[in-house]
Amino acid sequence: MSVIDAVRDRTSWSKVTDQAPTREQLVEMVEAAGRVADHSSLRPWRLIELRGADRERLGAAIAEAQGDDVPSSKPLRAPLLIAVVARHRPSGKVPYWEQEAVASGVAHMLSLLLDDAGWGVIWRTGHYTRSAAVAKAHGLGDDEQLLGWLYVGGKPAGKSAGRRKSVEGESVLDRMPTGDGDIARPAPKKLSKKQAKKARKKAAKRAKKAAKKAAKRADGA
Known part of the structure; x- marks a missing residue:
């Protein structure tokens, strides 16, 4: 290996x-x-x-x-x-x-x-x-x-430790800031239709979760 x-x-x-x-x-x-x-x-x-x-x-x-x-x-x-x-x-x-x-x-x-x-x-x-x-x-x-x-x-036989989320290298590998103070990040990678659909679902799920938390806070106020 x-x-x-x-x-x-x-x-x-x-x-x-x-x-x-x-x-x-x-x-x-x-x-x-x-x-x-x-x-x-x-x-x-x-x-x-x-x-x-x-x-x-x-x-x-x-x-x-x-x-x-x-x-x-x-x-x-x-x-x-x-x-x-x-x-x-x-x-x-x-x-x-x-x-x-x-x-x-x-x-x-x-x-x-x-x-x-x-x-x-x-x-x-x-x-x-x-x-x-x-x-x-x-x-x-x-x-x-x-x-x-x-x-x-x-390591227990027949068992796995579970999957660990992979890191998207492009999202965490930056470049030095340019002269105007902006960070020179590489252009975002174009997603396939399947990846884009999955990303939209995740975003919707996060938004729904955030809305529920906000509603709970409002109820407790």
Whole structure:
């Protein structure tokens, strides 16, 4: 499979089996993911492997962060969780946002590698990722921020992750603004009769939905 095919086929798996890659398999993929673009080679990231009882401790920390009496069962949804941590390195030319982007790039690269290796992956976050209780559970330093977790497990046999909407490249690939301030966008692609009909139906559906919302707001006023 080519790289572009692997990227196009990647989807998030919200439900996985109890199987998971071994530490040896994971280490190899982490080494490959670490090849992501990294300004000044600061390596402003690290990953934390959570298995077994580690997930239960995380569940307790999430409960503490949310003020719940019962530990959260969310970390038990997969046999392996990989915490993604951004580490701020002192630098006069690489701002923190760029370092955090590197950490995010590593996480995405690793998710692609895991998916291509046959594992089901989903990147989960939550408002509690930046809580003191969850940071303490992961042993984070003052210069570190948690960006969430990759939940990893086996892909259930006979099931699919569901289709993901494709991106229309022409709609998001712009050009530099011209001298008069206008953005030089490419000419819109001409739609076939079938595509035009489908687009009209979608527009009508959106308009109908918007009208219903407006009516509800008016009733509640």
